[in-house]
Amino acid sequence: MRSILLFLLSGLAINGFSQQDSTGLPRTTKSYFTGFFERVPAQKKGAEFVELVKTTPDSMIHVEIRHVSLDQIVLDAFFDKKEPVGIWYYHLNSGGKILNYDFPLVYGSAAPDSIEKALFIPDSLAIINYLMSVPEKEYLAPEFATGDADLAGFMQNNLVFPYYSMVNQETGRVLVGLQIDEAGNISKIAVENGVNTLLDKEAMRIMKKIRFKSGARYKGQPVRLYYRLYISFYL
Structure with a gap:
């Protein structure tokens, strides 16, 4: 199924996305890990990937994951709190993919009303x-x-x-x-x-x-x- 479906951050990182910065200044965190999906924490020298998370005071988040040895971006993503927003770049096994999340998430029924x-x-x-x-x-x-x-x-x-x-x-x-x-x-x-x-x-x-x-x-x-x-x- 992995070849059909692919795509989020570790539980710690995701939970941190929703935290408001009380300083009024943008906040940047950097982490290193091995295994793209396993995300095993690593020292900078032995890491396969580096992740930069930039959070603004209004909880807008920009995430960039880069393959260290290839110097290649494998995920470029944006969040409003925990919701994906904007235009994403995600590098899959089949190559790079542009994902358009520039629309509001709508919940409810799409059923026609009685008149229609x-x-x-x-x-x-x-x-x-x-x-x-x-x-x-x-x-x-x-x-x-x-x-x-x-x-x-x-x-x-x-x-x-x-x-x-x-x-x-x-x-x-x-x-x-x-x-x-x-x-x-x-x-x-x-x-x-x-x-x-x-x-x-x-x-x-x-x-x-x-x-x-x-x-x-x-x-x-x-x-x-x-x-x-x-x-x-x-x-």
């Missing part, structure tokens, strides 16, 4: 996966515009297991809801049942990244879709 509901797929259709067409029920699913054959392929190519969650062995399933309109545009993305801030934000990021060429059709007519998906993070 008539524009959506009827509940009575009872299809297990609305991202797969079911011709015998006259249902055509939205068509992916990402180059992936299906949702599983999209997840395989894009989902990232938060680094600090891997370090802390944090796992679980995040339930995300969203709406897809008649043209295939996505809106109202929300975490309907979360695990923690790190996993919830990654689950929301992946859903904001998905694109469709077209929306769903039922009996030849374009319809809106309320879609819910469990995104699993397991080691």
Whole structure:
């Protein structure tokens, strides 16, 4: 599973993220360790990695982890307290990856209200996966515009297991809801049942990244879709 999912800080570092600096000045800490995920403390001379954590008085945090011998950044991350924010760089086995967390984390329901509901797929259709067409029920699913054959392929190519969650062995399933309109545009993305801030934000990021060429059709007519998906993070 590690090759599929990758991505947080040690428990001590993460807990320290939320601490307010009473001096009114930025605070910088530096630590050395071996083993990217094991994070065994080490002296500077024998360390594989060095981590710099810069915290501002308003609890904004910038984290940089660098591979010492290669002089290469392997993680460049930003937090508002414990929530991932901004644009991240994360170096995976497959190469560098840019992760966009520049959006608010939203909790709640993405379900349509009673006025809108008539524009959506009827509940009575009872299809297990609305991202797969079911011709015998006259249902055509939205068509992916990402180059992936299906949702599983999209997840395989894009989902990232938060680094600090891997370090802390944090796992679980995040339930995300969203709406897809008649043209295939996505809106109202929300975490309907979360695990923690790190996993919830990654689950929301992946859903904001998905694109469709077209929306769903039922009996030849374009319809809106309320879609819910469990995104699993397991080691």
